Amino acid sequence: MDLAQSSVEEWLDSHPDDMQDYFLRHADVTLVNKWLVAHGFNQLPDFPAPIRNSSLTNLRYTYSFSNESSNPSSPVDTRCNDSGFFDSSRHQRSNSKKHLRHDYARSKKRNIFRTYEPNGGESTLESRRNSLKEMRQFRSLPPTSVNLLSMLIQSKVRLPRYPSKDIDHKRELKETNEKEFFLEIVKDISNELDLKSLSAKIVANVSCMLDADKVSLYLIEGKAAGKQVLVSKIFDLHAGTSIFPSCTGDIRVPWGQGIIGHVAETGETVNLKDAMKDPRYNDELGKITGYQTETLLCMPIRNADNEIVGVAQALNNNKEEGFTQEDEKMLATYLTFCGIGIHNAQIFDAYSKEYDRNRALLEVVHDLFTEQTSVDHVVLKIMQRAQSLLKCERCSLLLKDKESNSENAFDKIFDLAYPMKNGHSGNSDRDSSLRVTSKIAELVLLTGETINITDASQDPRIEHEDETVKGIRTRSVLCKPVRNRHFQIIGVAQVINRIDGLPFDDHDDLLFEAFAIFCGLGINNCQLYEQVSLAAARQAVALEVLSYHASVPQEEVLKLKEKKLPDIQELKIMEFTFNDFSLDNDQMMQASVIMFNDLGLSKKFRIEYETLCRWLLTVRKNYRNVAYHNWRHAFNVCQVMFTILKHCQCKNYLTDNETLALTVACLCHDLDHRGTNNAFQQKSSSALSQLYGTSATLEHHHFNHAIMILNSGGTNLFGNLGSEDFSEVTKLLKQAILATDLSLHIQLRSKFFAMVDSGQKVFDDRESKEIVRSVMMTTCDIAAITKPWEVQRKVSELVITEFFDQGDKEKHELNIQPQACMDRDRQDEIAKLQLAWIDGICLPLYKSLVQLDSAFQPMLDGLLDNRSRWERLDAERLSKHAILETGV
C-alpha cells in the first residue's frame, strides 16, 4: 500500500501537468483553502473586512477565483467563515508571516513552474488524445440540440505546446556555446501562446541567462481602459515591490509603484548594485520573507510597435560588479523577442476571451429557443450564464409590477447568489443584499439608464446599515434596464461584486447589456407563448361549449330513426322540377335518408342508420337561420345532385367514393354560413379571413365545419371506411366543397367548356374527372335558377334579402358602397341583375351540360323559361320607367 502510494507520488512528481490538470478539475474550495492555509495565505483582502492593525496594512492584495477552472456553480463561499480560515484573528495574521517565510524558503529549493517537459512530445500527443476523447464523448450522446451545439461551438484551436529543454541542458549550453544557448531560449518562447506558460519560460530563461537568483516578469494590463496595472502571471515571490501573490498566481502592482512601476512608466532601464539603497525600492516583502536584495536589473519589454508591454526584473546575480553592460545588452536583445511573443500571446488571449463570450451568448440564444414555456426557467438560465461569464457574487432580475400604481415597484425577483442558491423568485424583503441595492434598481427602472457603481462604499445610494447586520458588503454594482420588444422597460437586471474584487468594467457592461437584451427577449417570448396557450385554452373551452349546443339530443335522433320512411315517389325528389319549398323540416330529413339509401351509400359504406340520422340532424342544426344559405338550400342542392345522379350519364363514371363525397358535400357545402360572402369577410377583416386567408374563405370554413361534425361523437359517417377510402373520400369532399366558390368555378369552367366542345364524352382521367365533379357541384348549387318560375321567384327573393342585408352592413358598419345587387336602394333593378346573372354564369353552364348530356335538358328549359320571365319583368320596369319619365 505504502509502496503504491510512493510510486503514485513519484509519478505525480514526474508529471506535474497531469497533477495540475487533475487538481484543477477535482479540487473544491475546501481543498484550495487548505492549500492556502498550508502555504500561509490566510488573509483575504476586502473579504469580509479590511485588515487593520497589522504590519501588512499597506500591502495591497488581490485574490481572485477567476481562473478558468472557477465555476460559479461550484459552492465556493468567498467569506469562508465556517472554516475559520478567513477569520481575521490576530493570531492567524501573525502566523501568516511564518508561513510565508517558510514557503519562501521552500520555493527557493524547487522550481514552482516547470519550464520544460520531461517527456518531450508526449504532451502534444496527450492533448490530441484528449480532444479526440471529447469528440467521442459528444458523439456518443444522443443527438439533442444541446449536444450538437456543444460540438459545434467546441474550440477546435489547440494551443501549441513545445517542450522546453532541461534547465541543466540550457546551463551547459550557455557555458559551451553561447550562440546556441541564445537560439535555444528564443526558440523556447517563439511558439508559446499561453501567457502563463510564456511568462514562466521567460522567467526561467532570463534567470539562466543572467545567473540571477530571482527573476520576475510583469505585463501591463488595462491600458485600453486607462487603468493601467502591472500583472504577473506566475507565482513568484520576491522582494522589492509592495505586492502579494494572489491564489491564481496573478500579482498586481499599482501603476507607478516601486522600481518596476518606474521602469514601466519611463521605459528606462534600472541597474543597481545595491537595490536596498534606492529610494524607489520598496522592501515590504523582503522584511517578511527575510530575502535580501542586492543587485537588481530591471528593463522594459516592448512590442514590435515599440510600446512597453511589460517589465522584466532580475535580482542577485551574486557578482560584486552587479549586472554588467554585457548583461544589459543580452537582456535587451532577448526581451525584444519576448515582446513579440508576449504581444502574440496577448492577442491570442483576447481572442480566447472573445470566443468564450460568443460561446456563452450562443448558449443563451439556444436557451432562449428551447426554454420558451416559462419565464422563470428562461430567466434563471440566462442569469446563470451571466453570472458564470461575469464572475460575480450575485445576479438578480427584478420584474416591474405592472399592476402597481407606483412606477418603481417590483413584483417578481429572481436572485442568484454565489455560492449558488438555486435561484429563487419571491419577496426580496428577506434578503438584505438585495435591499441595499434595490434603490439602485428602482432608479434604473425610473430612468432607463445603466448604473455602474465601482466603489459602493462611496455611494450614498447604497444603504450600508443593512450590510453590517447581515455581514454582506456590496462593493460594486452594475444595474441595467430590461426591455421588451417594444423597448418598454419591463424590469431591471443587476450584478453585484465581481469575484476578483475589481469593479465592473466596460467589457462587463457590454456583456451584461447583451444578457439584459436576451432576458427581455426571453421574457417576451414566454409571455407570447403564455398568451397563445391561454388563447388556445379559451378556444378549446369555447369549442366544447359550442359543440354541446351544436349536437343533437338523442330523443331527436331516435324520433327520426323510428319514423317510417315515405315512398320516394311521394317526395318527388327525383325530378329536376322539384319544389324547393314542398317539404317540411322532418320530410327533408327523411328525404335525405332516402337519397343515401337509394344511391346505395348506406349499404356500401356500412353507415349505421342511427349514425346517419344523427349526422343529418347535426348538419341541419349547424346551418344558421339566414335567409338563403340555410339548411333548406343545402338540402335542395343535394336533391339536384341526386336527380343528376339518377338521370345523367356522369353517374356511370363516378366511383362509390365519389358519389358519397358529392352527396355529403352538397349537404355540408354552406355549413355555418353567416349570410355574407367571401368579399365581405375580406373587407371586414373577419376572424374567418384571418384564419383561412382570402381565397375560398367561407368554403374552407364549411369544409372544416363538416370535418368537425364528422369527428364529433356518434356522427362519423365515414367510421366504417378503410383508411385509404377514408382519406380519399375526405380529399374528394374538400375538393367538392371548395369548388362551390363561384370565383373558382369561373376559373375552371373554360376548361370544362373546351372539353365538351371537343366532343369528349368519357371522363376517366384524374384531371377531367375533378373538373366534372366541380362543375356538378356548381350546377346543383345554383340550380334554383332552373326551377319552375314560382320556385325561382321565391328563391331569388331569399338570395336578394341576404344580399341586401350584407349591403346594409357594408353601408353602415364598413362605410363602403355595396355592389349594385346588394344595394337596397336599387331593388327595382333586380330583374336586370337576374338577367345578368343568368347570361353571365348560368346559361353558359347549362348549355354546355346539355351539349354533354341531353339528360340536362329539363334544367336548361327551366332556365330559359325563367330568363324570359325576368326579361319580361325587366321590360315592364323599363316601360314603367319610361312612362314615369315621359308622362305618357
Ligand SMILES: Nc1nc2c(ncn2[C@@H]2O[C@@H]3COP(=O)(O)O[C@H]3[C@H]2O)c(=O)[nH]1
Ligand atoms: N345574382 C344571383 N346570384 C345568385 C343567385 N342564386 C345563387 N346566386 C349566387 O351564387 C352563389 C353560389 O355560391 P354561394 O352559395 O356562395 O352564393 C351564391 C350566390 O351568390 C341568384 O338568383 N341571383
Ligand SMILES: [Zn+2]
Ligand atoms: Zn350554396
